[in-house]
Amino acid sequence: MKKLLAVSLIALSVSFAKAQENKDVYKIDLPSYDWKMKDGKYKEVFEQNCLMCHSPGYVFGQAKGKSGKDMWRTVVYQMINEFKAPISKENAEKIIEYLNENYTNKN
Amino acid sequence: MDSRRDFLKKGILFALGSVALRNVSFAEESNVIDFKDYPKMVKYPGKTSLIMYSDRPPLLETPRSYFASAVTPNEAFFVRWHLANIPTEVNLKEWRLNITGNVKKPVSLSLDDLKSMFEPVSYYAVLQCSGNGRSFFENKQTPLGIQWKYGAMGNALWTGVRLADVLNYAGVKGDSVEVAFAGLDKAPYPETPNVERALPVDKCLYENLILAYEMNGEPISLLNGFPLRLIVPGWYATHWIKSVTNITVLNTELKNFWMEKAYHIPDNACHCVQPGEKPKKARMITEMNVKSVIGTPDDNTVVRVGEVVKIAGVAFDQGFGIKEVLISFDGGKTWKETGLGPDLGRYSFREWFYYFRPTTKGNIKVMVRAVNKNGETQPMEAGWNPGGYMWNGIDSVTIKVV
Numbered sequence: 001m002k003k004l005l006a007v008s009l010i011a012l013s014v015s016f017a018k019a020q021e022n023k024d025v026y027k028i029d030l031p032s033y034d035w036k037m038k039d040g041k042y043k044e045v046f047e048q049n050c051l052m053c054h055s056p057g058y059v060f061g062q063a064k065g066k067s068g069k070d071m072w073r074t075v076v077y078q079m080i081n082e083f084k085a086p087i088s089k090e091n092a093e094k095i096i097e098y099l100n101e102n103y104t105n106k107n
Numbered sequence: 108m109d110s111r112r113d114f115l116k117k118g119i120l121f122a123l124g125s126v127a128l129r130n131v132s133f134a135e136e137s138n139v140i141d142f143k144d145y146p147k148m149v150k151y152p153g154k155t156s157l158i159m160y161s162d163r164p165p166l167l168e169t170p171r172s173y174f175a176s177a178v179t180p181n182e183a184f185f186v187r188w189h190l191a192n193i194p195t196e197v198n199l200k201e202w203r204l205n206i207t208g209n210v211k212k213p214v215s216l217s218l219d220d221l222k223s224m225f226e227p228v229s230y231y232a233v234l235q236c237s238g239n240g241r242s243f244f245e246n247k248q249t250p251l252g253i254q255w256k257y258g259a260m261g262n263a264l265w266t267g268v269r270l271a272d273v274l275n276y277a278g279v280k281g282d283s284v285e286v287a288f289a290g291l292d293k294a295p296y297p298e299t300p301n302v303e304r305a306l307p308v309d310k311c312l313y314e315n316l317i318l319a320y321e322m323n324g325e326p327i328s329l330l331n332g333f334p335l336r337l338i339v340p341g342w343y344a345t346h347w348i349k350s351v352t353n354i355t356v357l358n359t360e361l362k363n364f365w366m367e368k369a370y371h372i373p374d375n376a377c378h379c380v381q382p383g384e385k386p387k388k389a390r391m392i393t394e395m396n397v398k399s400v401i402g403t404p405d406d407n408t409v410v411r412v413g414e415v416v417k418i419a420g421v422a423f424d425q426g427f428g429i430k431e432v433l434i435s436f437d438g439g440k441t442w443k444e445t446g447l448g449p450d451l452g453r454y455s456f457r458e459w460f461y462y463f464r465p466t467t468k469g470n471i472k473v474m475v476r477a478v479n480k481n482g483e484t485q486p487m488e489a490g491w492n493p494g495g496y497m498w499n500g501i502d503s504v505t506i507k508v509v
Contacts, residue, residue, distance in 0.1 A: 024199040028152050028329045033140045033162045053191055053295045057161030058253075060145040065242065065249025068383050075251060082364055084298040105249070 042098040049087045049095060063103035072099040153328050155182045160253050164188035165330060169258030175402030175419045177448055177456045179261030181323050186330045187236055187259060187344065189302050194291035194350050197334055204335060208355035211278030218320060218334050225268035228317055231455035232340040233423045234347055235260035237370055237392050240498030247382040250495025257400050262456035265338045267319030271312050279312065285357045286311040288337050290350040304348060305361035315340060318351060340454035341426035343392050345370045372496050379490025394425035397485055398499040399432050399459065399477035406504045415464045416506065421456035422477035432459035435474040439487065465508040474503045
């Protein structure tokens, strides 16, 4: 009987310690979404080079606006020069072409 | 093969893998984002339906209707991160706030240490993204950046400890010039500059900044910067570093992309240039400007002649406080005073309201403009700048009287 009590006390304290541990851990499961990008030439170059760091939402938002001339060139080179995206010049031109063809905004 | 290229290849494989996986596991209709229904209303854990611009990193905007009240509920509070690897799990047993650099005694404090060793303080303060309202520059030219409308802002009661108390505990050395703050968020690609920003040391020691652990009486959510967020009342959100973990006192100015290039505005009186032009001289964005937003009624609300409709919203500025909020029904020719709600402090949203009874049929454009206690008034239209920052043009809604 004493043994049983001791065992259950240990079990109780272990589970209490676990609860304490969990109380200190804050977690969140982030949802992710299936972005439907337009099919087109060099779409895969865009996907391989851009989606590692951010969602296509950045493209959708800008494409809905009325931006200046050569907007996608500015954006892609900003990614390379400021955010250090490892994109070759050749691929940069392909990405710009894909975006210009498929996501040119109202301007 | 060098390690950078190796990493890159793995990264590309990983990105491809996750793209392929996503198509399988998230096939339900609700998880599909089409260009035509972008931005979409979605629910994140702990949040109500918000306007989602991106999931990696999460970018969520508060719908305009929440701005009929002075306090923005935590579940509706906007979310903005720069880099996709945001902290999704924090163990408070392990987490520490580290204060190092040009200090007499480097310190490492748990959240319990912060709560027990320093006096808690609370105040209401508006948190607003520098680019809030950026999409409204579209009539001139859409600047690059997230196309926020009304709700990259919110007002909460922040509770925490004074930054000055914590810095003095570590002992700031006399020749210090700046204090730098870094959070737990990281860039997916290691060469992308992580977010680290600095503020002048005198601002940190002699003004009213706090390190907050509570927002409207609850722990700050992971999406909004758990466990500790820097509160810089009156200044734009870019300075309010989330999940602050490393504070470094510096005896030289911090030089990085975030300090030298990002969040810069034209260094002139209007903070503006001709659309498409680059400023000759630029400086870091700091204080907010005076602004008001209509929270209710919705645009194009239908009202009968003689029926009373409550028009209400919020106004705020950089901390002088709101003097008055004016309303116009004739395109800005004449302005009437609105009623003001309780004063929750000079950094808070101030509620304003007006009971309107239309007497004739037709569309009525309701315009609102705030004036602060320093005599600053909202302009009819905000000045254009390349970053699309500081939009504070006069807000309006149309009421359809039938």
